[in-house]
Amino acid sequence: MGFAKIWVHGEASDGVVASITLELLAKARELADSVEVVIAGDADSVAAELGDHGASVVHSIGSLDNGLAGPRIASAIADACSQGSGPDVLLCGTTYDGRDVAGRLSAKLDTPVITNVVDLKPDGDRLLGHEPVFGGTKDVFTGTTVEGLDIFVVRPKSFVAESTGGGPASVSTLQVGDLGNTGTAVVKDQFVEESSGPRLDEANIVVSGGRGLGEPEKYEMIEKLASLVKGAPGASRAVVDAGWVPYSYQVGQTGKVVKPTVYLACGISGATQHLVGMKGSANIIAINKDEEAPIFGIADLGIVGDVHKVLPKLIEALEAQ
Amino acid sequence: MDVVVCVKQIPDPADPGELNPDTKTLKRDTKLILDESDSYGVEMALQLVDAAGSGEVRLVSMTPGGETGGLRTALAMGAESAILVSDEALAGSDSLSTAKVLAAAIKRSNPDLILTATESSDGYTGTVPEQVAEILGLPSVTFGKEVSVDGEQATIKRQTESGYDVVDCPLPAVISVTAGVVEPRYPSFKGIMAAKNKPVEELDLAALGIDPTTVGWAGARQEITEIADAAAREAGEVIVDEGEAHERIMAFLDDLKVL
Numbered sequence: 236m237g238f239a240k241i242w243v244h245g246e247a248s249d250g251v252v253a254s255i256t257l258e259l260l261a262k263a264r265e266l267a268d269s270v271e272v273v274i275a276g277d278a279d280s281v282a283a284e285l286g287d288h289g290a291s292v293v294h295s296i297g298s299l300d301n302g303l304a305g306p307r308i309a310s311a312i313a314d315a316c317s318q319g320s321g322p323d324v325l326l327c328g329t330t331y332d333g334r335d336v337a338g339r340l341s342a343k344l345d346t347p348v349i350t351n352v353v354d355l356k357p358d359g360d361r362l363l364g365h366e367p368v369f370g371g372t373k374d375v376f377t378g379t380t381v382e383g384l385d386i387f388v389v390r391p392k393s394f395v396a397e398s399t400g401g402g403p404a405s406v407s408t409l410q411v412g413d414l415g416n417t418g419t420a421v422v423k424d425q426f427v428e429e430s431s432g433p434r435l436d437e438a439n440i441v442v443s444g445g446r447g448l449g450e451p452e453k454y455e456m457i458e459k460l461a462s463l464v465k466g467a468p469g470a471s472r473a474v475v476d477a478g479w480v481p482y483s484y485q486v487g488q489t490g491k492v493v494k495p496t497v498y499l500a501c502g503i504s505g506a507t508q509h510l511v512g513m514k515g516s517a518n519i520i521a522i523n524k525d526e527e528a529p530i531f532g533i534a535d536l537g538i539v540g541d542v543h544k545v546l547p548k549l550i551e552a553l554e555a556q
Numbered sequence: 557m558d559v560v561v562c563v564k565q566i567p568d569p570a571d572p573g574e575l576n577p578d579t580k581t582l583k584r585d586t587k588l589i590l591d592e593s594d595s596y597g598v599e600m601a602l603q604l605v606d607a608a609g610s611g612e613v614r615l616v617s618m619t620p621g622g623e624t625g626g627l628r629t630a631l632a633m634g635a636e637s638a639i640l641v642s643d644e645a646l647a648g649s650d651s652l653s654t655a656k657v658l659a660a661a662i663k664r665s666n667p668d669l670i671l672t673a674t675e676s677s678d679g680y681t682g683t684v685p686e687q688v689a690e691i692l693g694l695p696s697v698t699f700g701k702e703v704s705v706d707g708e709q710a711t712i713k714r715q716t717e718s719g720y721d722v723v724d725c726p727l728p729a730v731i732s733v734t735a736g737v738v739e740p741r742y743p744s745f746k747g748i749m750a751a752k753n754k755p756v757e758e759l760d761l762a763a764l765g766i767d768p769t770t771v772g773w774a775g776a777r778q779e780i781t782e783i784a785d786a787a788a789r790e791a792g793e794v795i796v797d798e799g800e801a802h803e804r805i806m807a808f809l810d811d812l813k814v815l
């Protein structure tokens with residue numbers, strides 16, 4: 236236990252640090268004296284940005300050589316821990332690689348992992364993770380009861396990234412030991428799905444569509460609206476599962492967490508699993524033909540109406556601007 | 557090719573859960589069903605074994621109370637047999653204890669491929685697949701949207717932040733699959749009848765050689781210190797559209813200066 240030394244699992248692509256990493260650094264800095272990052276890939280290209288966000292050291296495991304991050308980063312951290320140079324706490328993001336790292340590492344070190352965390356707070360000499368449960372209606376606080384590394388997997392948008400104006404972090408090499416069979420998966424190819432406009436989890440305005448749109452073609456109204464307000468289109472799981480849009484559009488418990496200035500929900504009922512992903516939005520507008528729809532319970536502006544009537548007019552009004 | 561699918565049996569998510577105020581954990585006194593998230597893994601396994609032309613789909617599930625409702629659903633879809641690890645000492649297990657138990661059960665069946673969902677619907681830690689892989693010393697690929705197998709190797713389309721990666725992975729391996737990637741079949745009447753007679757091997761911890769103090773409450777090594785009601789968000793203005801609601805939305809956006 237203890238949390239004097241926190242490591243953040245860093246993620247970056249093409250020399251740009253992922254927002255989740257900067258968010259985790261902001262919180263880590265508030266909690267610990269020593270904040271460091273462990274990362275794969277070209278650490279030198281991100282040392283300045285990480286330093287500016289409060290990291291003093293970047294532990295670099297070097298290139299993944301097309302391998303997956305999970306087993307490599309977990310193995311490097313586990314070795315550091317067994318040599319006594321590891322951290323007290325590791326923060327990973329709830330991301331594709333973040334969960335891999337946390338899961339692998341917890342099994343390697345035989346230590347628990349606390350997941351779906353949206354906040355962290357000190358409790359004596361340990362940290363507690365705040366997890367919302369039951370669709371966000373209850374808050375629980377969980378801590379470990381054992382010595383050794385504490386691992387938390389934290390949801391994106393839980394903290395606000397903040398630059399400190401600090402100098403670049405120093406880069407030090409962290410060795411990856413023998414992975415046995417665990418590291419044998421190889422990335423052969425990468426495909427980027429076309430998308431224009433801001434990322435869903437970074438957009439200032441999110442326009443989301445649900446089953447109330449009636450048919451897949453009508454989702455075009457959502458994309459049109461999103462592009463008119465320079466926002467990002469999102470979706471409920473109902474339309475993702477129905478194959479109207481890819482999984483990357485999904486907002487909610489099993490999708491993305493978004494906290495835009497404005498969230499416009501169109502034909503979405505407001506199931507608790509959807510609400511978990513968007514109720515942190517600064518302003519919520521909902522259009523639903525059912526005045527009893529739960530989404531109205533959290534909307535700042537609720538429109539009881541038909542999306543097929545309201546949206547075309549809204550598009551027209553925006554186009555006229 | 558033999559595939560093991562890890563299937564979790566959970567209380568119906570449509571039925572909201574409740575925490576036991578004394579033990580601060582989920583009350584689990586309702587009937588358990590097959591986690592919908594795992595129905596995709598079952599379907600994918602059936603398709604892969606079909607494509608391979610030989611082999612079978614086996615299920616592994618852990619639950620403290622010996623329930624088989626969810627397993628029967630997956631057996632009715634077409635899985636051949638199941639191992640159910642059930643022991644009262646398992647109540648309160650965290651994800652790592654769960655992974656230890658699943659790994660021990662999977663080992664008995666020595667499969668070519670292990671499929672799981674990326675995350676369960678009730679606990680959704682999303683860490684069990686990687687923990688199982690690490691305990692078994694196997695490679696793993698999470699967030700699979702498409703899986704094909706050619707001899708000793710699987711090729712997986714793995715969801716990424718910006719699209720997907722194509723990953724080659726030697727077998728045996730653990731692969732987790734995301735929801736919605738295949739269309740889970742509905743069990744036929746024949747399937748449902750056949751499922752009643754399919755073998756479900758029930759094992760307790762002793763049979764797996766697992767020390768009961770390393771799992772369940774005893775082995776969880778984490779504790780909930782506090783449960784509170786979350787702050788509720790207040791409802792705002794609700795208007796009925798009479799043909800001019802779009803103007804109200806425009807004014808709302810204008811006030812926020814986001815246009």
Ligand SMILES: Cc1cc2nc3c(=O)[nH]c(=O)nc-3n(C[C@H](O)[C@@H](O)[C@@H](O)COP(=O)(O)OP(=O)(O)OC[C@H]3O[C@@H](n4cnc5c(N)ncnc54)[C@H](O)[C@@H]3O)c2cc1C
Nearest residue numbers: 350562563618650651672673675676679680681682683684
């Ligand atoms: C609200 C809530 C919060 C929790 N928070 C934590 C936490 O922070 N840390 C922690 O360690 N535990 C936590 N738990 C306990 C944890 O969820 C366990 O229930 C654990 O047994 C399984 O983890 P999971 O369902 O999250 O697995 P996941 O990793 O989400 O499951 C992924 C897949 O693994 C397979 N699988 C998982 N469990 C089983 C099973 N019993 N039988 C067969 N296959 C299975 C399935 O294919 C499943 O889809 C929490 C539980 C709840 C209800």
Ligand SMILES: Cc1cc2nc3c(=O)[nH]c(=O)nc-3n(C[C@H](O)[C@H](O)[C@H](O)COP(=O)(O)OP(=O)(O)OC[C@H]3O[C@@H](n4cnc5c(N)ncnc54)[C@H](O)[C@@H]3O)c2cc1C
Nearest residue numbers: 445446447471472473487488489490502503504524542677
């Ligand atoms: C474990 C688990 C995880 C989940 N994770 C997620 C998640 O991450 N994200 C998510 O979104 N869901 C998630 N769900 C699913 C969730 O419970 C709901 O089923 C889903 O959000 C419903 O989507 P919807 O609102 O589009 O559809 P519905 O609930 O069917 O609602 C459609 C709404 O449209 C309205 N409507 C119909 N016609 C019109 C019209 N012409 N004009 C205006 N309104 C109209 C209806 O009144 C209704 O309110 C999860 C569920 C489970 C069990």
